[in-house]
Amino acid sequence: MSTYLIPVDFSKTAEHAAKYAAKLSRTMSGYKLILLNAYYVSEYETILPTLDFVITTDAHIAEEIHNRLEALEKLKRKLLEINPEADIEISLTRETILRSIVERINKEEIDLIIIGSNGKKAKDESDIGSNAITISKASPVPVLVVPPKADYQSIRKVILACDFKKVKEVIPMHSLRNILSKHAIELLVLNIDSKDNIDSEEQHFLHDMLKDFSPVYHYSDHPDTIKGIVKFAKAEEAQLIIALPKKYSFFQSLLHESVSQKLTIKSHVPVLLLKD
Template sequence: MKKVLIPTDFSKNADHAVDYALNLYRCERTHFYFLHAYADQAYELGKSKSKSEMDSIGKALHDQTTAALEKTVERITDPLPNPRHHYEVVAVFDALVDAINDLVEHENIDLVIMGTQGATGSKNVSVGSNTVQVFKYVKCPVLAIPEGYVYHEPKNILFPTDYQLPFKRRELKLLDDMAGFFKSKIHCIYFTKFDTLSHRQSDNKLFLEKSLSRAYLSFGQEDDVNVLDGIAKYRANNEVDMIVIINSRNSFLENMLFRTTVDKMGLRTDIPLLVMQNVYR
């Protein structure tokens, strides 16, 4: 059984991500966890309050959050629930990223699915800051659904890769299962001006090919050094329903000095973006 975690702030776009998740796994036995972390709300309401007042605020928020999560479950199970799906609600006094990571570890979550804009999202970017933080620091694959994106099956998946990092078998299996079910084609594209692969790149490419055995795989190379420009050009000439990238988890100093691909993609995506974390679990 797949275990899918859906963080929600009860916004319209969060509900949209819930509906996408239910469609994506409509035929598969899946345990869905609906999570809301309310620590930020509690601290905002509890400014200059005593400890006892803060405790009362926390309890009230827990009750309100639990009731709202249960309404989310009621919405998706009315009039008839999917017999293949199980639902669980989790209201927790914690920061969002910490709450997600704790549940990922405790419940051995396979995938996090979330909307890209919350109730206070800016219209100037397509992915909110919370989503980018989840991309970068959660130890689990994360699938972000853009605001207003209309669900259709991920038949064509773009996977830009330079084959430099060793892939993790569990995360590739998640992608392989999805591609196998939808009979998807995965376009593995290397954006580079170099014609040959190193021994390490060749080994990683072979591992990728063996791990994605259920997908229709195609390997290509595009003469672009800038990955974002290369993705844009490729999409202009090819149908793409989902993009997959690897979070390389650069050092803290690198994250301070440079904007990573995750940051840059996070501000531009208008189709579902799957970020795989490249960590052992």
């Protein structure tokens, strides 16, 4: 069985990502969805008053836990309307969301984390969406980031964006094969640099590594890397962009606020951050 972990904070952003996961699970069998919510209360909150002179009491904590469990059950029912056959588990932890994610991954085999990214003018902004890149850096498993305008489509065409540099070190072939082998897809490899800057030896390595997927190679010399990827994805009507957030700064900052509008707001295409 494959397992998807979906951190939720009851925002519209998180609910959208959860619904996307339910639609994704509908196309395949043997998938489990885990709805994870974290409710962390520090010891200081139980002994020091807030700005409103309110101290977090045991009764308040118990009520909050009850309300969160009810909210998780409500979200679960919504997902079952999308996929009545879905195997859905709800989980409420008392740790921070990042620690909760890492502990759950250590506890059982998680194949994919699915989170939503915030919209440009989101009225119901998600803390999880705001920390998408932080979660992806801490996670040892792939993270799928679903933009607010992304509606699930059967994955037929996938874009792998890279720069043809140090391909042996940068491309996590095990994770890539695991993802691509589950779908009958057309793979488009986009070099985010001009043909003039390509190292022929690195290009040979990449062609050899990906030969089983029969990819088609494309090149982009757009002055704005992210805009170039988004423009290409739209033109090709791709359903997924795969990025490799390892050593290259533009991928490291892929989901920071400064560029999120370019990739996740203006684009309808979900972004898969692959890890080793």
